[in-house]
Amino acid sequence: xxxxxxxxxxxxxxxxxxxxxxxxxxxxxxxxxxHVGDTPQPGTGTxxxxxxxxxxxxxxxxxMRTLITKTACDFMRMGLDAQGAASGKVNMLSNTLGTEAGIxxxxxxxxxxxAQNTRPMAHAWFKQGMxxxxxxx
Numbered sequence: 001x002x003x004x005x006x007x008x009x010x011x012x013x014x015x016x017x018x019x020x021x022x023x024x025x026x027x028x029x030x031x032x033x034x035h036v037g038d039t040p041q042p043g044t045g046t047x048x049x050x051x052x053x054x055x056x057x058x059x060x061x062x063x064m065r066t067l068i069t070k071t072a073c074d075f076m077r078m079g080l081d082a083q084g085a086a087s088g089k090v091n092m093l094s095n096t097l098g099t100e101a102g103i104x105x106x107x108x109x110x111x112x113x114x115a116q117n118t119r120p121m122a123h124a125w126f127k128q129g130m131x132x133x134x135x136x137x
Contacts (some may be wrong), residue, residue, distance in 0.1 A: 017108050021046045021053030021069070045069065051076035052107040054086070058118055062099040066092070072105055082106060082113030090115040 004087035023046040046055050047069035059126035062068075066088055075085035082105040093101050093116050102116035104123055112125045112134075 007017065017050075019048045019050065019108060021048040021055050021106075023055040023057075037053055049072050049073045049077065050108060052067070052105055053092045054085075054103055054105045056103040057121070058099070058101045062093060062097050065097065068093060068101060068103060072103060075107070076107050081109075082111040083115075084113070086113030086115035090117055093117075109116060 014091060031101045035060055045057070047053070047067075047080075052073055054072045056072075056105070071092070072085045072089040075088055076082065080088060080106040082117045084102050085107070089103055090101055100116075100118040102118045102123075104112035105126075108112070110127060112127070114123050114125075122135075124133050124135035126133040
């Protein structure tokens with residue numbers, strides 16, 4: 001059971017249930033010297049546990065304040081599937097901070113979750129057994 005999600009980030013679960021997640025960054029033009037964004041910080045841009053893996057994007061400060069990817073993985077540990085965790089975390093971020101975000105998640109059963117309240121965000125996934133990938137903006 002392999003699941004992969006791409007949008008600047010990747011999450012995958014193998015046939016043994018091992019999870020991984022990764023995120024890349026486009027960077028911020030003219031950012032302040034010494035500023036560290038959300039991507040390299042565990043729990044903000046990327047996070048993975050036995051329950052699932054998550055990758056997110058948009059304003060790093062709000063991601064850091066809410067640990068968006070860690071919290072999404074916690075939601076899965078508490079029983080939500082990948083889509084429930086993705087939708088729940090984006091709604092929580094929007095309602096508590098009034099900010100935008102996008103998140104992609106793979107749970108340990110190979111389920112895929114995607115949610116955004118941002119401008120169009122390219123995303124795609126392909127799972128074992130599918131004949132065509134799912135893709136959108």
